Amino acid sequence: xxxxxxxxxxxxxxxxxxxxxxxxxxxxxxxxxxxxxxxxxxxxxxxxxxxxxxxxxxxxxxxxxxxxxxxxxxxxxxxxxxxxxxxxxxxxxxxxxxxxxxxxxxxxxxxxxxxxxxxxxxxxxxxxxxxxxxxxxxxxxxxxxxxxxxxxxxxxxxxxxxxxxxxxxxxxxxxxxxxxxxxxxxxxxxxxxxxxxxxxxxxxxxxxxxxxxxxxxxxxxxxxxxxxxxxxxxxxxxxxxxxxxxxxxxxxxxxxxxxxxxxxxxxxxxxxxxxxxxxxxxxxxxxxxxxxxxxxxxxxxxxxxxxxxxxxxxxxxxxxxxxxxxxxxxxxxxxxxxxxxxxxxxxxxxxxxxxxxxxxxxxxxxxxxxxxxxxxxxxxxxxxxxxxxxxxxxxxxxxxxxxxxxxxxxxxxxxxxxxxxxxxxxxxxxxxxxxxxxxxxxxxxxxxxxxxxxxxxxxxxxxxxxxxxxxxxxxxxxxxxxxxxxxxxxxxxxxxxxxxxxxxxxxxxxxxxxxxxxxxxxxxxxxxxxxxxxxxxxxxxxxxxxxxxxxxxxxxxxxxxxxxxxxxxxxxxxxxxx
Numbered sequence: 001x002x003x004x005x006x007x008x009x010x011x012x013x014x015x016x017x018x019x020x021x022x023x024x025x026x027x028x029x030x031x032x033x034x035x036x037x038x039x040x041x042x043x044x045x046x047x048x049x050x051x052x053x054x055x056x057x058x059x060x061x062x063x064x065x066x067x068x069x070x071x072x073x074x075x076x077x078x079x080x081x082x083x084x085x086x087x088x089x090x091x092x093x094x095x096x097x098x099x100x101x102x103x104x105x106x107x108x109x110x111x112x113x114x115x116x117x118x119x120x121x122x123x124x125x126x127x128x129x130x131x132x133x134x135x136x137x138x139x140x141x142x143x144x145x146x147x148x149x150x151x152x153x154x155x156x157x158x159x160x161x162x163x164x165x166x167x168x169x170x171x172x173x174x175x176x177x178x179x180x181x182x183x184x185x186x187x188x189x190x191x192x193x194x195x196x197x198x199x200x201x202x203x204x205x206x207x208x209x210x211x212x213x214x215x216x217x218x219x220x221x222x223x224x225x226x227x228x229x230x231x232x233x234x235x236x237x238x239x240x241x242x243x244x245x246x247x248x249x250x251x252x253x254x255x256x257x258x259x260x261x262x263x264x265x266x267x268x269x270x271x272x273x274x275x276x277x278x279x280x281x282x283x284x285x286x287x288x289x290x291x292x293x294x295x296x297x298x299x300x301x302x303x304x305x306x307x308x309x310x311x312x313x314x315x316x317x318x319x320x321x322x323x324x325x326x327x328x329x330x331x332x333x334x335x336x337x338x339x340x341x342x343x344x345x346x347x348x349x350x351x352x353x354x355x356x357x358x359x360x361x362x363x364x365x366x367x368x369x370x371x372x373x374x375x376x377x378x379x380x381x382x383x384x385x386x387x388x389x390x391x392x393x394x395x396x397x398x399x400x401x402x403x404x405x406x407x408x409x410x411x412x413x414x415x416x417x418x419x420x421x422x423x424x425x426x427x428x429x430x431x432x433x434x435x436x437x438x439x440x441x442x443x444x445x446x447x448x449x450x451x452x453x454x455x456x457x458x459x460x461x462x463x464x465x466x467x468x469x470x471x472x473x474x475x476x477x478x479x480x481x482x483x484x485x486x487x488x489x490x491x492x493x494x495x496x497x498x499x500x501x502x503x504x505x506x507x508x509x510x511x512x513x514x515x516x517x518x519x520x521x522x523x524x525x526x527x528x529x530x531x532x533x534x535x536x537x538x539x540x541x542x543x544x545x546x547x548x549x550x551x552x553x554x555x556x557x558x559x560x561x562x563x564x565x566x567x568x569x570x571x572x573x574x575x576x577x578x
Contacts, residue, residue: 004028004237004274004293006035012204012233014131014196015144019208020218021333022500024239027283028276029146031056031292031395037141040288044139045131045308046079047146048123054079056284064126071286076140078130082123089122092113126464128193139303154194154229164462199355200233207268208237211257214335220265226413227267242537243277249533252567280540282499298536306542307530308550310562311576313341316492316521317348325490327434327483328443330523331512333504337525341494341563342445343370344575349441350376351576359433360445363424370571379439382421382429391425392416435482453481453515485516495552497545502552509555522556524549526565 015032019025026047033045044066047054053076054063058069069075090113097106128143130136136143195202205226209219223234237567238261241457280298281288291297320328332341339362346358356373359380371377392413397411401448426446484487491512495505509519528542529549550558563578570578 001237001241001273004276006032006293007039009235009272009274010036010142010204012200012202013137013140013142015142015206015485016197016203017146017206017208018142018222020215020335021504022335022496022498023208023210023215024056024276024283025142025208026054026146026500027289027292028142028206028237028239030054030283030289031276033077033142033144034286035293037072040074041141042139043076043141044130044136044143045075045146046080046127046143047078048080049080057289058286070288077577080123080126082126084117085126086113086119089125090118098382114511121317122569124190128189130188131193131196152506153318154197154226154231164402167353174519197210198230198232198511203231203233205231205234206237207234207271208239209268210240211238211242211260212335213260213263216260216264216268218334220267223271234271236268236271238273240278241275245535247534249528249531249565249567250535250538253538253565256567278537278541280537280543296537297542305546308414308546308553308562310524310549310553310560313344313523313563314348314576316523316561317345317352317369319445319521320345320349320490321352322353323487323490326441326488327490328441328487329491330443330445330494331491331508333508334500336494336496336501338494339445340370340570340575341492341525341578342443342521343571344578345441345492347575349443355435355440357437357442358445359430359438359442362445371577372571374571380433380448383424384431388422388425389522391421402573428477428492431474431480433478433546434480453484453517485493486550489517491517491519492521492523493519494525496553497524497527497529497548500550502512502548505552506555521559521561522526523561523563525563526553527562528565530562531564 010032013214015029017025017029017032029045029047033043037043045054048148058077060067060069060077062077064078066076066078069077090110093113094106094109097109101109130143130145205221207219209215219236223236240348240399242250242257244254247256276293277296279288279292280294281291281296283289283292328342328345330338330345332338339360342358342360346356350356355378356376357378357380359382361382361384371379395416396409396413399409430444434444493505493508495501505522512519527545527549528538529545531542533539533542545560549560549562561578568574
């Protein structure tokens with residue numbers, strides 16, 4: 001596989017970098033921008049990443065318009081705050097209904113507009129002006145966007161019915177319906193932006209991933225979805241590719257990445273792909289950004305970093321037993337290992353004599369490889385696609401029975417294809433499981449966000465206020481919502497010892513706190529800190545983790561479990577070693 005070289009790969013004016021949190025898309029976007037500027041190009045880098053650390057990367061205060069980078073002549077950087085943009089957007093939409101609709105309806109609207117879909121649409125609203133500004137196009141050779149819109153957002157923007165003036169808030173629980181209401185005056189702008197995105201002569205989409213199963217699988221799904229919308233010019237960049245090892249740990253890491261590469265999704269296999277080597281340093285400061293695509297440098301004389309002594313997973317389980325938790329969520333972004341942690345918690349509880357029910361969206365066939373048949377754990381597999389389809393059918397049937405206008409039915413159907421709706425559909429299935437398991441401890445993998453819980457709660461309040469509904473909150477959900485706020489429930493956040501996963505975990509915690517769910521325990525997974533390796537690269541990587549482990553320690557008030565990176569597949573009795 002070839003090294004990523006922007007001089008040969010970049011052929012279009014507009015570049016969109018996308019990928020899951022923690023894969024290095026911001027670092028890659030920054031390094032590409034600096035590389036092009038160093039080669040005489042005028043470049044504008046625009047970030048809409050909520051976890052953006054561009055100020056640290058370039059050691060400058062940045063604004064929304066574009067700041068000149070002195071160390072890289074020709075480079076300008078604009079840092080958009082999508083969270084702030086989403087709040088402004090939300091208030092703009094809701095303001096028109098204050099004093100008109102009951103307060104319960106207003107709160108429902110606010111919560112509908114509080115999810116990740118709103119943030120993404122608000123971000124698209126922000127950077128569309130950069131994408132369609134002809135003066136900017138003439139001024140710069142390349143305009144680079146960190147964090148591209150998903151296929152769902154693009155489909156929403158393309159829906160004709162989205163511009164019909166439909167603003168009636170849905171009660172089926174999806175959080176994207178009505179979100180385009182604040183964009184109606186910019187219809188032409190978005191149409192131009194969407195056309196530019198799908199024009200292969202103007203735009204290249206760069207999918208950033210790591211050589212790990214989950215990020216590759218998610219990159220494959222994103223590629224397929226965007227390709228279906230006509231965005232055909234795509235490039236795959238594999239970041240943090242490890243070199244062949246010189247000791248047991250580094251050799252194991254190399255082999256694990258080779259195995260992931262061998263099982264790469266077919267759609268990605270057909271794409272033009274490039275690699276960026278694993279670097280010993282954090283990509284902060286202009287020097288490191290410049291070196292990322294060029295060279296590595298390991299300071300073998302650096303002061304050794306003291307090993308962090310977090311709790312073990314067994315300590316967390318002891319605490320769960322002591323406080324008699326009956327519903328346990330593992331929560332975190334994709335790829336952090338929450339399914340493995342959920343299975344390990346379930347097994348440890350079973351070994352303590354508890355009746356345990358593990359509910360997961362991870363395929364049952366996969367769980368058979370993780371848990372031994374004689375583990376004593378009852379498992380339930382929630383088929384996300386099946387539950388999503390069932391939920392969609394239920395809502396559409398009820399909407400049609402309520403006499404919904406045909407012009408708005410397509411809009412609702414699209415809304416029902418949103419990630420937010422999928423989460424609610426899955427949660428409905430989880431609620432049914434919990435309702436049937438009063439005499440068991442239920443461990444739930446892929447937990448709902450606080451936004452989802454608030455949305456379900458506000459939807460129920462809205463139903464009571466207005467006495468009508470396009471979708472109903474099931475009795476099992478209504479019963480479960482107060483239970484989740486009780487002492488019976490524990491939410492465990494799983495993260496990695498890196499900047500973006502920690503930032504995202506913190507946003508999850510804030511989200512949960514809004515829903516009055518407290519998070520006591522954090523799990524820091526796959527840490528190199530403390531591993532017995534003499535490999536200079538991995539020792540340097542371990543040193544970089546220390547600050548993020550300390551950050552989690554502060555956020556968790558000392559209640560963090562620290563799990564080292566392991567070469568072997570964690571299954572059966574090995575789960576008890578965590």
